Every structure is written in structure tokens, then in C-alpha cells.
Amino acid sequence: MPFHPFLSKTKLYKLLKKLCKPFYIVYEYAEFVAFMAENKDKGEINDYYNNSATYKNRYKLHDKLLLELKNKTIFYYEFGVAEGAMIKNWSSINKIKESRFxxxxxxxxxxxSWEDKKEGHFDQKGNFPDIDDDRVRFVKGWFQDSVYNTLLDCHFHEQCVFHLDADLFSSTLYVLFQISPKLKAKDILIFDEFSSHDHEFKAFEIFKQCTNDKWKFEFLGAVNNYRQVAFILK
Ligand SMILES: C[S@@+](CC[C@H](N)C(=O)[O-])C[C@H]1O[C@@H](n2cnc3c(N)ncnc32)[C@H](O)[C@@H]1O
Incomplete structure (x- = not known):
């Protein structure tokens, strides 16, 4: 009997899946380590290996980017806002009237669920962050229902910063494909949980593969041992 009818009939595929899954996870992890090794001497900021990585270190990466961008008109798009800490940071440092967030x-x-966080984690009970700034706007909804239509009415002609902070593979991959037609040289992509190798990192790898490596993403920097990573489009 050919192999796959045999596996199907005997239901041995179940055992095969169980046995092989750990190898698949290790493989994905090794892909991420390869990324780190390739970029170890690159970037304007890179703290690898940092023994005292803490979440607040992510501001070092964002503030480094903001040093260059604070006096420019930018369009900042954030996917995954929660309490709004980072959109607040960007809109309070970049005060240019024409910028949009x-x-x-x-x-x-x-x-x-994602890593140790359960489904519903970061729930804001439907409330937007309180940011008193006309340039800031929030769009409530699942990305899969809201992003496509909203982006039709958004502007992309100035330098764009896309902050991908949804944590999940599914959400990140969906967003990457939605912003893909809007991307242009000099736009910046920031990932907030890049070292989550089977989520944001994996989504980025698949996105690049599926778009035929059309874009050259130059590594700009990373903090917290590549947890937060930024790229600029060439
Ligand atoms: C880590 S939090 C964002 C943190 C925020 N950017 C900051 O800097 O503090 C991740 C957010 O992504 C949102 N999210 C993830 N997947 C989503 C999806 N498919 N649609 C809408 N929101 C999503 C969650 O609701 C959550 O608030």
C-alpha cells in the first residue's frame, strides 16, 4: 500500500504528528537564531546579549527612531494598541501638525492565547486610550473586519511607521498583507514581540516569502535580545 493511504487507514499520522511537532518547533527556533546571527553586527542600536532585558527597554529602540523622526511629518500606524502606551509616546514626541497616528x-x-497570555488578555472593555490630540485616531474592531476598509481612506504619501504589536501570528500575518500594497522605500516596520519566533517572526518570514522578497528590509536595530526589532524599507 502507498505510504499516505497506509498512514491514513491506520491513523498512524496522529502519532507521526505528535512525534514530529517538537522538531518543527526547534526548527523554527533555529531559524530565529539564524536571523540573530546574521544581524549581530548590524543596526544603529542592538543590545544583544542583554542580561537585564526588561520591557521598558523597548523605549530605547522607539526613542532612537524618534530622534530622527520627531521633526518630520509621519504617518504612524499601530496594530495592537491596548492601553495606548506607545501611540502616546510617538504622538507626544512628534508634534508636527500634519503627522497622523x-x-x-x-x-x-x-x-x-499567546505565550502565557490567555485569550482576552489586554481587554480594555471596549474603551479607547484617552489621548487629547486631534491627530490621533483609533479604529475599534478585529483587524480582519476593520483594517482593509480603514486603510482605503488613509494616507501613505509621507514616511510611514508601521508598529506591529498584535503578538499573534494570525493577526500579524493578516496585517502585513494588508499594508503590503501601501509600503514604499523609507517606511519603517517595528515589531514588538519579534523573538516570539512562532508568531511575529514567523509571520514576517512567511510574508517575505509570499511577496517574492520584493522588499528589501534593512535591519535598523533591536533591543531586549531581538524582542523589539525595527526595519527600514529600501
Ligand atoms: C501587546 S498589546 C498592544 C500593546 C501596545 N501597542 C503598547 O505599546 O502598549 C496587543 C493588542 O493586540 C490586539 N490584537 C491582537 N490581535 C488582534 C486582532 N486580530 N484584531 C484586533 N486586535 C488585536 C489585542 O487586543 C491587544 O490589545
Whole structure:
């Protein structure tokens, strides 16, 4: 009997899946380590290996980018806003009148569990962050329902900063494909949980593969041992 009818009939595929899954996870992890090794001498900021990585270190990467961008008109798009800490940071440092800051979120938390966080983590009970700034706008809804239509009415002609902070593979991959037609040289992509190698990192790898490596993403920097990573488009 050929192999796959045999596996199907005997239901041995179940055992095969169980046995092989750990190898698949290790493989993905090794892909991420390869990325780190390739970029170890690159970037304007890179703290690898940092024994005292803490979440607040992510401001070092964002503030480094903001040093260059604070006096320029920018369009900042954030996917995954929660309490709004980072969109607040960007809009309070970049004070240019024409800049725009758009944040997308369900404001009901994660649609799936991620690492040690359960579905619904980051739930804001539907409330937007309180930011008193006319240039800042929030879009409530699942990305899969809200991003496509909203982006049709958004502007992309100035330098754009896309902050991908949804944590999940599914959400990140969806957003990457939605912003893909809007991307142009000098735009910046920031990932907030890049070292989550089976989520944001994996989504980015698949996105690059599926777009035929059309874009050259130059590594700009990373903090917290590549947890937060930024790229600029060439
Ligand atoms: C880590 S939090 C964002 C943190 C925020 N950027 C900051 O800097 O403090 C991740 C957010 O992504 C949102 N999210 C993830 N997947 C989503 C989806 N498919 N649609 C809408 N929101 C999503 C969650 O609701 C959650 O608030």
C-alpha cells in the first residue's frame, strides 16, 4: 500500500504528528537564531546579549527612531494598541501638525492565547486610550473586519511607521498583507514581540516569502535580545 493511504487507514499520522511537532518547533527556533546571527553586527542600536532585558527597554529602540523622526511629518500606524502606551509616546514626541497616528485594536484583548497570555488578555472593555490630540485616531474592531476598509481612506504619501504589536501570528500575518500594497522605500516596520519566533517572526518570514522578497528590509536595530526589532524599507 502507498505510504499516505497506509498512514491514513491506520491513523498512524496522529502519532507521526505528535512525534514530529517538537522538531518543527526547534526548527523554527533555529531559524530565529539564524536571523540573530546574521544581524549581530548590524543596526544603529542592538543590545544583544542583554542580561537585564526588561520591557521598558523597548523605549530605547522607539526613542532612537524618534530622534530622527520627531521633526518630520509621519504617518504612524499601530496594530495592537491596548492601553495606548506607545501611540502616546510617538504622538507626544512628534508634534508636527500634519503627522497622523492611527491605532487599530479590538479593545477586547487577544483573540487567541499567546505565550502565557490567555485569550482576552489586554481587554480594555471596549474603551479607547484617552489621548487629547486631534491627530490621533483609533479604529475599534478585529483587524480582519476593520483594517482593509480603514486603510482605503488613509494616507501613505509621507514616511510611514508601521508598529506591529498584535503578538499573534494570525493577526500579524493578516496585517502585513494588508499594508503590503501601501509600503514604499523609507517606511519603517517595528515589531514588538519579534523573538516570539512562532508568531511575529514567523509571520514576517512567511510574508517575505509570499511577496517574492520584493522588499528589501534593512535591519535598523533591536533591543531586549531581538524582542523589539525595527526595519527600514529600501
Ligand atoms: C501587546 S498589546 C498592544 C500593546 C501596545 N501597542 C503598547 O505599546 O502598549 C496587543 C493588542 O493586540 C490586539 N490584537 C491582537 N490581535 C488582534 C486582532 N486580530 N484584531 C484586533 N486586535 C488585536 C489585542 O487586543 C491587544 O490589545
Amino acid at each position: 492611527v491605532g487599530f485594536d479590538s479593545f477586547e484583548g487577544l483573540p487567541e
